Amino acid sequence: MNTRSTPRVLAAALATAVVVAILSIKLNAFRDFQIAEIAIYVTAVAGLTLLTGLSGQISLGNGAFMAIGAYTTALLMLHLNWPFLGVLVIAGAVTALAGAVVGVAAARLHGPYLAGATLLLGVALPNIAFAWPGVFGADQGLNVVYTAPGFLGVNFPLTRWQAWVCSAVALIVLVLLANLGRSRIGRNWRAVRDNEVAAALAGVNVAVARVRAFVVSATCAGLAGALLAAVTGLVAPGAFTITLSIALLTAAVIGGLGTLPGAVWGSLLIVLVPTYATDVATSHGLSSSVASNIPVAAYGVVLILVMLVFPQGIQGGVRWLLGLFGMTSAKKTQMKEGTQ
């Protein structure tokens, strides 16, 4: 990633945008919805993969940041009727602030302590919705109505519009993060990750670098939360359980920690595998108690297999394959990425 120049990143983003646009028109409405879902995960996972892969911090609480973004979106749209673009910006800003607050605490913690603190956040925060049922709607949640703009015509499929919006946000986030990773800030993250003392001696402000990483990852999660609210139409605590936070981390690890294409692979996997596993389980007429647990089991098996075959995640595998076919630039990237 860090060897790619800005024009190459932009070209890749444009090419992806064209592919997504074609797919969204060719595929059925449900696939469009899945494209939106994948894009939402990509947005959240991209932030997390930078946090964990580049700055070396772990977070089991990014589901909570998604909740903050989602509730901000719901409240603004319900009470103030703001346009979605404005809501998106504010949702990102509010979560960035929350990320800064958590980041200040997180910058002092390492390893299991940091995991524990962020786990606490992931478990506890969504329950605030129960404390003020009048504001957050408790278990029932808040409804969000987000429709396609009028100029597209009344018959324009809503799911296609959702796929477009989510993919656009995801791609913009990916381009910005790719730039950030290559910038001075990204280099500082890597320095801090590899050796804190050496980084500090070289003049890197370790605490600032760590807080920055947290803010970036929280902002991405907040944007993803805002998109999730708009696409599913409901913001409820049941959607932001600890399972979500773990799913995000899973996607980051399985795709290849610290790599943005890895965030895309990971998101594809966690959205599509359960659906296909369900289809397989239901189409083979498996016996009763087995069928309903197969998707969950299959998901686990796929995760374990990918990790065994590609210890550096799917993106690591992709690079290895490209290397086999003599694509030297890929090889160079792999070598330069070093410890990753």
Add this chain to the structure above:
Amino acid sequence: MKRSIRLRVPAIAVVAAAALAVGACSSGSGSSSSSTATSTPSSGASSPTSSPSGSASAALTASAPGITPTTITIGSHQPLTGPAAPGYSEIAPASAAYFAYVNAHGGIYGRKIVYKYLDDGYNPTTTSSVVRQLVLQDNVYAIFNGLGTPTHLAVASFLNAQKIPDVFVASGCNCWNNTAQYPETFGWQLDYVREGKILGNYIKQHFAGKKVGYFFQDDEFGMDGVKGLDYVIPKSQVVSRQSYVPTNINIAPAVTALKAAGAQVVVAFSIPAFTALLKLNSLKLGFSPTLVVSNVGSDPITLGGLLEAFAKQGGATVSGNALTQGIITDGYGSSVGDTTNSWTKLFKMVHDTYDAKAPFDGNVLYGEGVAYTFVQAMFKAGQNPTRQDLVNAINGGLPQGDFVAPLAYSATDHAGATGAYIGVITNGVIKQQGPVLVTDPTATGAITTYTGTESQAPASGIPSSP
């Protein structure tokens, strides 16, 4: 090489932990659940047979999405895994069993019902995904018996915008009865406001002047129930109001507060696990109020089993039947204990033939009962129904099926059951006390004795076509 090994261990650990965390949330109650009920054991041919009434005049056409000349495909979202799975995961297989019975006996005007229910793990995000799959990709005719208040709220607007019949939601939230916002959505079970009023009425009559405490789930279920109770029980009589969230099993502070307030009667709008915890915590504190428990939290088989299991974890041995003895509750459908009831007999026969591996309990009766109502509605919708025909058929009213009181359905009312009887748990079964009472969900609506007769299950086991 060294590098890749170093990385491999933590990476595998993270993934394995994630897989475990997901797996740990799966159902483990030995409930059987299959995701589709397509063809039946006894009838192989898919050619249309004549309808039970023998009036198959018009040719069967693909009159709506999800309907072919030979099949009607419907979908649902159900908690087959996750925290709500124990007990509730039995409902959809029971419905599928009843549909299999109908399919084996002529189907609906010759069409067979294909019931595709997908697991949402009781997570609203997953619900919105699986329901879109059912509607946008699988083209189901209707969504049937989607389970849960927060989960179904995630898709109610979507279903109504798409004009998909959204029938007989498996939740007693009064929110489904909203014909302006949700014209396609219909409730089915007794709503919690009506239930609260009927339980409150019993307390007002039989425990006048006694101190009453509330114990309720901190969501729509508990709050609607409390709303109904407050419509009837004088405010001055209520000495303590304690709520719980289903994710926190430490309810000792709530029980202590109820005891400290001197509650002589405790009304619980709780799910079975928390009814059991309430009982055990009370025992521990030497607190023995009269317990009044809502229907969903009082199934004696589920509750007795939970009490024994929880006590065992704490190193004690208790008898579930002894502890549930005397609990006051309400019932609105057929019950497992009433073995002479024609509905219980029918549903037991269907259960034993098509779903024998599941325990025969209140969840199974629920699943079969709601499937019966759906078959009734489909017969009424006509031979080649559109989606609107089904909604119109229900708006025109439906017979009460296995319910003890009529269904409320009309063009302006989409609530389901309107009444219930008070029952007392005696030796593990609910014994009816007094008459069936009917009411409405308003603050002032009277609670009256139902004077009509209960319906009997048809001999064929299949509703007759009108």
